[in-house]
Amino acid sequence: MEEKIRVLVAKLGLDAHDRGAKVIARAYRDAGFEVIYTGLFQRPEAVAEAAVQEDVDVVAVSSLAGAHLTLIPELIQQLRDRGVDDVLILAGGVIPEEDVPALLAHGVARVFGPGSDLDEIIAFTRENVRRRAWS
Amino acid sequence: MEAKERKERFAGVSDREVKRFYRPEDIAGLDYDRDLGDPGTYPFTRGVYPTMYRGRLWTMRQFAGYGTAEETNARFKYLLEQGQTGLSVAFDMPTLLGYDSDHPFADGEVGKLGVAVDTLRDFEILFDGIPLDRVSTSMTINPPASIMLAMYLAVAEQQGVPWDRVSGTIQNDILKDYIAQKTYIYPPEPSIRLIVDTIEFCTRYVPKWNTISISGYHIREAGATAAQELAFTLANGMYYVEACLARGLDIDAFAPRLSFFFDVHNDFFEEIAKFRAARRIWARKMREKYGAKNPRSWMLRTHAQTAGVSLTAQQPQNNIVRVAIQALAAVLGGTQSLHTNSYDEALALPTEESVRIALRTQQIIAEETGVANVIDPLAGSYYVESLTNQLEEEAERYFKKIEAIGGVVRGIETGFFQREIAESAYRFQRRLKTGDYCVVGVNKYVDPEEKVRPRILRVDPEVQRRQVERLREVRQRRDPARAARALEQLRKASGSNENLMPYILEAVKAYCSEGEICGVWRELWGEWREEAVY
Ligand code: B12
Numbered sequence: 036m037e038e039k040i041r042v043l044v045a046k047l048g049l050d051a052h053d054r055g056a057k058v059i060a061r062a063y064r065d066a067g068f069e070v071i072y073t074g075l076f077q078r079p080e081a082v083a084e085a086a087v088q089e090d091v092d093v094v095a096v097s098s099l100a101g102a103h104l105t106l107i108p109e110l111i112q113q114l115r116d117r118g119v120d121d122v123l124i125l126a127g128g129v130i131p132e133e134d135v136p137a138l139l140a141h142g143v144a145r146v147f148g149p150g151s152d153l154d155e156i157i158a159f160t161r162e163n164v165r166r167r168a169w170s
Numbered sequence: 171m172e173a174k175e176r177k178e179r180f181a182g183v184s185d186r187e188v189k190r191f192y193r194p195e196d197i198a199g200l201d202y203d204r205d206l207g208d209p210g211t212y213p214f215t216r217g218v219y220p221t222m223y224r225g226r227l228w229t230m231r232q233f234a235g236y237g238t239a240e241e242t243n244a245r246f247k248y249l250l251e252q253g254q255t256g257l258s259v260a261f262d263m264p265t266l267l268g269y270d271s272d273h274p275f276a277d278g279e280v281g282k283l284g285v286a287v288d289t290l291r292d293f294e295i296l297f298d299g300i301p302l303d304r305v306s307t308s309m310t311i312n313p314p315a316s317i318m319l320a321m322y323l324a325v326a327e328q329q330g331v332p333w334d335r336v337s338g339t340i341q342n343d344i345l346k347d348y349i350a351q352k353t354y355i356y357p358p359e360p361s362i363r364l365i366v367d368t369i370e371f372c373t374r375y376v377p378k379w380n381t382i383s384i385s386g387y388h389i390r391e392a393g394a395t396a397a398q399e400l401a402f403t404l405a406n407g408m409y410y411v412e413a414c415l416a417r418g419l420d421i422d423a424f425a426p427r428l429s430f431f432f433d434v435h436n437d438f439f440e441e442i443a444k445f446r447a448a449r450r451i452w453a454r455k456m457r458e459k460y461g462a463k464n465p466r467s468w469m470l471r472t473h474a475q476t477a478g479v480s481l482t483a484q485q486p487q488n489n490i491v492r493v494a495i496q497a498l499a500a501v502l503g504g505t506q507s508l509h510t511n512s513y514d515e516a517l518a519l520p521t522e523e524s525v526r527i528a529l530r531t532q533q534i535i536a537e538e539t540g541v542a543n544v545i546d547p548l549a550g551s552y553y554v555e556s557l558t559n560q561l562e563e564e565a566e567r568y569f570k571k572i573e574a575i576g577g578v579v580r581g582i583e584t585g586f587f588q589r590e591i592a593e594s595a596y597r598f599q600r601r602l603k604t605g606d607y608c609v610v611g612v613n614k615y616v617d618p619e620e621k622v623r624p625r626i627l628r629v630d631p632e633v634q635r636r637q638v639e640r641l642r643e644v645r646q647r648r649d650p651a652r653a654a655r656a657l658e659q660l661r662k663a664s665g666s667n668e669n670l671m672p673y674i675l676e677a678v679k680a681y682c683s684e685g686e687i688c689g690v691w692r693e694l695w696g697e698w699r700e701e702a703v704y
């Protein structure tokens with residue numbers, strides 16, 4: 036039987052907007068992914084630790100509170116420090132267009148803004164998971 | 171022969187199916203005196219005041235705050251110059267959650283989503299040149315609400331304004347935070363105690379202050395339908411009433427200062443009906459269930475805000491139109507004050523330009539359309555009255571259910587509300603996929619060429635450094651013995667049943683920081699953790 040893609044949906048820092056994160060988590064679940072949701076108020080190191088513990092293929096960060104340029108690079112650094120460099124990192128939420136290049140340079144694969152289509156998010160995730168040979 | 175219609179089923183944003191048209195049978199049994207009453211009379215369905223906007227227009231109150239107190243003070247003055255009639259403070263995330271700007275968790279978040287406040291010094295700057303006896307101020311803050319109120323009262327004292335002349339509102343509604351906004355700190359019991367303390371204190375010393383703003387806005391924005399927003403908000407309201415009664419307070423002393431805050435979403439008539447139903451339900455509960463005698467205790471006075479979540483990042487100018495229609499619904503619904511969102515809502519905090527258009531939208535409705543000349547013009551409409559009745563019935567069904575599951579706090583602990591809301595949010599998102607609900611510019615009339623983005627507000631990263639510096643300076647300059655004593659006395663009182671407001675006031679005046687005060691409580695009461703449901 037095919038193994039499920041494992042996704043960690045994460046909320047970082049003090050941002051308490053969780054509507055989008057929950058919608059994304061549910062969409063992944065309904066699409067047959069194995070979903071772990073961190074809940075609110077997570078520090079980057081805790082999310083990195085959870086990614087290792089749960090052996091996930093995707094880290095999906097939802098950010099609406101403007102701290103993305105501080106917290107997302109820190110999370111990626113924490114992942115690298117733990118030797119994780121093959122997970123797909125996605126971000127979404129309220130992230131100004133001009134900040135997107137910096138996030139991509141840090142290793143985020145794509146940023147999905149408000150109004151993003153759920154099926155497109157799912158499709159992109161399936162196509163870009165790197166760790167195992169998904170068919 | 172049955173004519174064919176465009177769709178199988180017609181439903182608005184809350185997914186309530188509506189009929190082709192409504193007839194007298196749909197409101198059979200509606201009794202004018204019992205169910206509507208003239209404006210200003212029980213059950214206030216048609217409005218809480220006999221003259222409504224002919225007496226005084228609603229308060230135009232734009233929610234504002236970013237950066238440090240200096241920047242926000244300048245934005246306040248700009249808004250007042252543009253004809254705004256009340257202030258509304260937006261705080262940054264560290265302030266909302268009781269962390270000082272130099273706390274490690276505050277890194278990257280200082281002044282980003284609202285103004286950064288650590289000590290009384292920040293409030294002195296925030297309200298510099300703003301006479302607190304002439305402007306009313308609303309503050310969107312919850313667990314630290316008592317601290318912000320104390321800072322406000324301390325500034326009033328400095329300005330020589332007696333407390334019985336200051337007016338405004340603290341949100342101070344923790345239940346909807348557990349349910350939807352999620353800016354909670356402590357567990358329910360001590361949180362409710364703090365709220366009852368502020369209500370008791372203001373009833374005696376700050377009689378014009380709205381001690382709480384019982385909020386449906388956040389519940390709706392988190393995904394609830396109109397009926398869920400209405401039901402959960404009023405259930406929370408009744409919980410607070412019962413908590414105050416349990417303290418031994420006199421209902422007719424505190425109830426007139428309870429205020430509400432609702433969302434105004436896209437489904438025009440449903441929203442108008444929601445405001446009407448809210449007033450009727452509240453009046454009935456206050457009079458019949460709780461035995462309030464003072465007519466002011468029966469009145470549901472409310473603030474309204476247009477639905478941020480309905481606004482799109484795509485083709486952002488379209489948002490101006492959405493906001494205008496929603497604002498019109500709030501006015502036809504009889505709101506007491508209104509915030510209109512800016513067209514760049516889905517992109518960033520508003521710029522001066524975008525917030526001016528939002529304010530002008532209210533001014534156009536007030537001055538040009540004639541809608542403020544007549545009260546509750548939709549009364550008697552078969553559709554609107556039938557919707558008002560339906561919403562009341564749906565709310566009553568939820569009240570029974572909430573009671574059956576053990577009450578509001580039990581419902582929070584077991585994730586009942588959170589699950590209901592997450593379910594509605596996901597259902598809505600799926601309707602966008604199937605095309606059952608249309609959002610112009612997002613799933614229909616999409617512009618593939620869209621490129622131009624409006625200029626957005628960016629908060630200077632220097633803000634954090636400046637704010638931390640100011641906090642250090644305040645700590646250096648204050649009387650350390652007085653500050654330490656104030657915190658110690660607060661700690662002692664917090665372990666007893668005493669009203670904490672006098673202790674909070676002393677701590678604030680001793681320039682203790684918000685983080686220090688919340689720190690006392692974090693240590694004593696612990697922190698609330700939720701089980702996330704989706
Ligand atoms: C709903 C909302 C709220 C609700 C939140 C309810 C909740 N529990 O989530 C309430 C009313 C409580 C709220 C409060 C506040 N809010 Co608010 N809020 C919004 C609003 C209107 C919509 C967000 C939303 O839920 N949309 C619906 C969901 C489904 O969409 P979404 O999250 O964008 O997710 C979609 C995509 O972005 C993407 N996506 C999102 N995350 C991810 C992650 C991954 C991995 C992927 C692949 C995709 C993805 O997919 C989703 C589906 O399309 C936005 C403005 C806007 N229109 O976007 C402001 C907004 C985010 N809020 C803002 C602010 C300032 C606040 C406050 C701080 C105000 C204050 N000072 O008190 C408070 C406190 C916030 C808190 N709780 O942390 C600002 C943030 C400014 C900024 N970033 O620069 C915004 C942008 C509004 C504004 N212009 O001022 N808010």
